[in-house]
Amino acid sequence: MSYLDAGASGVNSTRTPEPQQTQLVDEAVKWLVLMHSGRFNEADAQRCAHWRGQSSEHQRVWESVEKLNRQFESVPGSLAMPVLNRPRVSENRRMMLKTIALAITAPSAMWLGYRAIPWDSLNAQYRTGTGERRDVALADGSQLSLNTSSAVDVVFDARQRLVLQRSGEIHIQTAHGPQAGARPFVVKTQQGSLQALGTRFVVRCTPDRTRLTVLDGAVQVRPLHWSETQIVPAGQELDFSADRLGAKVPALPGVGQWVQGVLYAEQMRLADFVAELARYRPGILRCDSSVADIPVSGAFQLNNTDRILEALAQTLPVQIQFRTRYWVTVAAR
Template sequence: MRDEPTIRAQAAEWLVRLSSDDDTEDRRTIEHEFERWKQHDPLHAEAASALEALIGQVKQVGAGDSALSGPARRALEHSFENIGRRRERLRRNVRMAVLCLLLSIPVWLFFRAYPAAILLADVSTPAGQWQQQKLADGTLLALDGSTAVDIELSGGRRIVRLLQGRIWVDVAPDPDRPFVVVTPFGDMQALGTRFIVSLTPEAAQLTMLESRVSIQPADRVETRVLEAGQQIAVTAAGYGPQQRIDIATTEQAWHDHQLIVQDRPLPEVLAELGRHRRGYLLFDTQALARYRVSAVLPLDRPEQALQLLQRSFPALRLRSMTPYLTWVGVQQP
């Protein structure tokens, strides 16, 4: 039986050797041996690919997120940029790199899941937990997992600012104070009662369950009014295609904590599942973009959802790097 932890350790050592400052001829020899090692076993190639992606993700977040600063970030950068300077220090540097990575991952995961805006939100939910409450004006507001909102009910407008995740709203009537859900992509003003708004880095999506909602995009292009049974996404480029939805099925899926997808790219589905699981889900968007998903998946059981996806797409491979870090890739041919 192949020992996957040993394989991952071997992959880490190969990456350290490749980062050394040997002359060109020695480097070419190492690269050739590394390719032979990867081709020897599909698990070798998967371990190397996962580790390279992990290092890249951590470096990218470390470079762009001021929250990941201090000793862990500096140690991580020093390890992967300067490691392998001398061959006699190779093993010590491998241990240093692994230690710094292990120290940095919890900090990175924490600030990925809980940016400053989320930590300071008026109402928020952790991964895997749903919450419903009645606001002071009588409106029912429900949040699914990993969702955060700010609420402002004073003044001439009732405002719920969606910072992350997805909300279900049943608006209490008040003709003198409009109810507005504010997102980075535009404002959605209720002209009736029930609707769902979800927010991703790429778009805000409105799903109408009852009555109507007026949408005012952030770039101030034309305002649209959606009616019950309609759904649309608003991006930085404008409106996406308008779609019809089954109201009863959609609302039942919300209450049952299910995700209904119809011909959506697999990376989009994984991003949604990742928001509902503790830890972080890594995946290669480009490699997985060719897979399209039509399914009903349990959001309150994301690990089961991942297994269902793997059954639908046998080429998918799941690798748990740590209990809080999982890699989704494609089996090497």
């Protein structure tokens, strides 16, 4: 398998949806969000029925979006309406539509398991949306980077330097020096705490587990319901839950390269690669089982996920099927 270059041009895929169809999908998603918001009144119902009755294509798109929504857990109204009302979103219609479509169609890191993720993740001190990354210089000189759909709060006081990781994935390079060393640097997730021992490391959270990868130095891990700790050295990673500590294993190559805007793969199953890529774009991105085991290797620039899909289609025996901008399948050619 050759080394894939995401900068390649051209595409070998099925037809991209027409702008009119994409607009209809956007409108249908907005109606669906409003319908599940708890604020859907009789006048709204009449307007929605009028929209659906404008043409057979309106009705077909509505049925497709409604069917898609049934495949996933509906977003509660208390989440959906703030998305509609956020000032930043109202200033940028395109971003609003992406956010709404994500909320309805994809269980991303922000939306998946909303019952388990603390409400604070939506109002965290530092957070990123889908496909966004952010670098933060902390008060002690440490460097914090947030990957896509991530949220943290930072609490520094006289006793400790604390990062409360609400969701997503972060990269930390701790500061050196006697002043920094006087206070422990701790990351807390829903599953436990991680104390840096002069180090650079990556922490990735899901609702039921935390994955630690240590790049330099070492990190001490303590699950929430355990009294014992585990020290993880550089080049190792482990998963843990609130009541279980996994085994240390060699870190996968390329972990943390998202800080430089790169998604790295080395003989990765296509299904796993597509699942990783899906974290960086709104909507559904899935891999057909017939091509799931094709190996992928390469370094892919995350600033344009469409070009990554193009590169897959040019190099592998696959095609990219666009049902809509938010519903994409990697399938056999």
